[in-house]
Structure formats: structure tokens, C-alpha cells
Amino acid sequence: MSLQSQKGGTQVLARRVSSGIAGLDALLDGGFPEGKVVLVLGEPGTGKTIMVSQFLHNGVTGQGDKGVYIGMNEPKTRFNTEMMSLGMDFAKLEREGKFAYVDATEVRRIPEQAKVGRIPVGGRELGLVNLIDLVQEGIDKLSPKRVVVDSISDLVFRFPQIEERRPAVLDIVEVLQSTGTTCLLTSELPTTGEDRVLQPEEYLAEGVILLRILRKGVRTLQVLKMRGSKVDTTPRPYVIKNTGLEVYATEEVYGQTMEK
Ligand SMILES: Nc1ncnc2c1ncn2[C@@H]1O[C@H](COP(=O)(O)OP(=O)(O)O)[C@@H](O)[C@H]1O
Ligand SMILES: [Mg+2]
Known part of the structure; x- marks a missing residue:
């Protein structure tokens, strides 16, 4: 937790929520801003699921924060x-009532032409409504401090046009924001190269963290933005060990523009 001084000299309490990932809090000015939605972006295999799981697991074991994982994959x-x-025993945490896994894998399987009773409805809109219902269900069940939605890609890629996709993402972000919990959303990127197109979720989330694999064995984590926080936006190397992600907050990676 840290005091954050805001523009105009007003002191606003911006409580930080420890990320639970070794080295990451140092880049985040102490942790994630409490009650906000942060997006974790990266190609498949970069470690998004492991990272958001550490956030939940260490929240329970280290801070006594209950956590909900909404799994789409x-x-x-x-x-x-x-x-x-x-090393993360989520089954045990669930038995102890400190964690809940919400299975949202069905949401992905809703066909484009779905029906509610005999009334045809758009499958993708129904998927969005279902996900929002599941988020609410998880929150009602446990009153968590931390929530993860992993990942929103399958759902939002059903809205290929940017003008359709933006309100869909906004709906998800707004619902999460309204819960008052600290949330991590993951989203898959087809490519994280320099020429990548910015996704609407990047504008709509309070903060964005980008995970990249530069070349074999070299991974970087970059805090792209975190509103109202003094963050370190330098790409920093990280490793995945058998205890999860570990960020080397003071190290730099040379030749980082080099693609795989
Ligand atoms: N015990 C481990 N030690 C080292 N690396 C691991 C271990 N377990 C998983 N990984 C690595 O983690 C990555 C997968 O992480 P994951 O969180 O599932 O990625 P994503 O969700 O971004 O697709 C893979 O690159 C895999 O090699
Ligand atoms: Mg994953």
C-alpha cells in the first residue's frame, strides 16, 4: 500500500494490491491500483495464465484476499x-472457501445463431451476457477482492469490427469495474511486434501489461500503462520457473527489437 500524490496537490489514497509476482510490484509503484481492471496481453505461451493465477493464489495465501477465476479456455x-x-493448490483453496473457479468455457461454444427458447438471438451477444452473468455469479458467491477473466479473446474476436468490439469490451470492463474488485483480464495477441494494431481493450483498461517472447528463452514483461501511477515502462526480462513467473525489475534486455 502506498500514498499517491495526484495533480493539483490533492492527496488521494491510491491503495495498491500486491501483484503476487516476484519483481513486479517494483515496476508498478507498489502493486496494481485497487479496484481497477488491468489487461495482461501476450501471445499464447507467454505465461498469462500462470501470472494471473499467481495474482490470485498469493492474494489468498499472502493477503487473505479471496479470489475468483473465470476460465474461458x-x-x-x-x-x-x-x-x-x-505449486499452487487451487482445489484446496476452493475447499476452504477462499477461491472459486467459474467455468465459462461454454460461453465460447455458443453458436453464432443461438436461441433462447424459440427466439433466435445473436450468439456473440448471448456469449457476452453469459460471461457477465458468470462474473456476477462468482462475485455473489464469494465476495472476492480479486477477480480474473482468462481470456476474453475468443469472445471479443467474435466482434471483428472495431466499432462492434469496442462496446463489447467496454461492457466487460464496466461490469468488472463496478464490482470494486481488483481485476486482471487476459487477452491473446496474434503478434506483439512493433507493427501490431492496438486493441480496444488496451484503451479501456486502467492498465496494460505486455508479455513477449523475443527469441528462444528470452521473455520480457512491459508495463505499457497504469493510469495515475508512476510505473516503470522499460521492458524487463522475466522467467517462468516451477514456482511461476519471476521478473528481473532492474535488468534490461539488449536487442529487444529483434523478433523471434
Ligand atoms: N514448470 C515450468 N517451468 C518452466 N516453464 C513453465 C513451467 N510450466 C509452464 N511453463 C511455461 O509456461 C508457458 C505457458 O504459460 P501459460 O500461462 O499457460 O501461457 P498463456 O496463458 O500465455 O498461453 C509455456 O511457455 C511453458 O513453457
Ligand atoms: Mg492461458
Whole structure:
């Protein structure tokens, strides 16, 4: 937790929520801003799921913050097994009532032409409504401090036009923001090269963290933005160990424009 001085000399309490990832709080001016939505962007395999899981796991074990994981990609059993191999026993936390896994994998499977009873509805809109319902369900169930939605890509890629996609993402971000919990959203990027197109979720989230694999074995984490925070925006190297992500907050990567 730290005091943050704002423009105009007014002191506003900007409480920080520890990220739970070794080295990351140093880049974030102490942690994530409490009650805000932060986006974690990166190609598949960069470590997004591991990172957001550490945020939840360490929140429970280190801070006593209850956490909810809304999974769009993998069923609970697979999630639990994968995280167990990294030393995170989510099944135990769930039994203790400190964590809830909300299975949102069905949302992805709603066909484009869906029906509610006999009334045809747009599948993608229905998917969005379902996800929002599931978020609410998870929050009602546990009153968590931390929420993760992993990932929103499948859902929002159903809205290929930017003008359709923007309100869809805004709906998700607004619902999360209204819960007062600190949230991490993940989104997959087809490419994280210099010529990549900015996604609407990057404008709409309070903060953005970009994970990249530069070349074999070299990974960087960059805090692209964090509104109202003095953050370190230098890409910093990170590794994935059998305990999860670890960021080297004072190191730099040379030749980082070099692509894989
Ligand atoms: N025990 C481990 N030690 C080192 N690396 C690991 C370990 N477990 C997973 N990884 C690495 O983590 C990456 C997958 O992380 P994940 O969070 O699932 O990525 P994403 O969600 O971005 O697709 C892979 O690159 C894999 O090599
Ligand atoms: Mg993942």
C-alpha cells in the first residue's frame, strides 16, 4: 500500500494490491491500483495464465484476499492440475472457501445463431451476457477482492469490427469495474511486434501489461500503462520457473527489437 500524490496537490489514497509476482510490484509503484481492471496481453505461451493465477493464489495465501477465476479456455480439472505443478493448490483453496473457479468455457461454444427458447438471438451477444452473468455469479458467491477473466479473446474476436468490439469490451470492463474488485483480464495477441494494431481493450483498461517472447528463452514483461501511477515502462526480462513467473525489475534486455 502506498500514498499517491495526484495533480493539483490533492492527496488521494491510491491503495495498491500486491501483484503476487516476484519483481513486479517494483515496476508498478507498489502493486496494481485497487479496484481497477488491468489487461495482461501476450501471445499464447507467454505465461498469462500462470501470472494471473499467481495474482490470485498469493492474494489468498499472502493477503487473505479471496479470489475468483473465470476460465474461458480450460475446464477446472485441467486448470487445477497445471497450477498444482507450479505449486499452487487451487482445489484446496476452493475447499476452504477462499477461491472459486467459474467455468465459462461454454460461453465460447455458443453458436453464432443461438436461441433462447424459440427466439433466435445473436450468439456473440448471448456469449457476452453469459460471461457477465458468470462474473456476477462468482462475485455473489464469494465476495472476492480479486477477480480474473482468462481470456476474453475468443469472445471479443467474435466482434471483428472495431466499432462492434469496442462496446463489447467496454461492457466487460464496466461490469468488472463496478464490482470494486481488483481485476486482471487476459487477452491473446496474434503478434506483439512493433507493427501490431492496438486493441480496444488496451484503451479501456486502467492498465496494460505486455508479455513477449523475443527469441528462444528470452521473455520480457512491459508495463505499457497504469493510469495515475508512476510505473516503470522499460521492458524487463522475466522467467517462468516451477514456482511461476519471476521478473528481473532492474535488468534490461539488449536487442529487444529483434523478433523471434
Ligand atoms: N514448470 C515450468 N517451468 C518452466 N516453464 C513453465 C513451467 N510450466 C509452464 N511453463 C511455461 O509456461 C508457458 C505457458 O504459460 P501459460 O500461462 O499457460 O501461457 P498463456 O496463458 O500465455 O498461453 C509455456 O511457455 C511453458 O513453457
Ligand atoms: Mg492461458
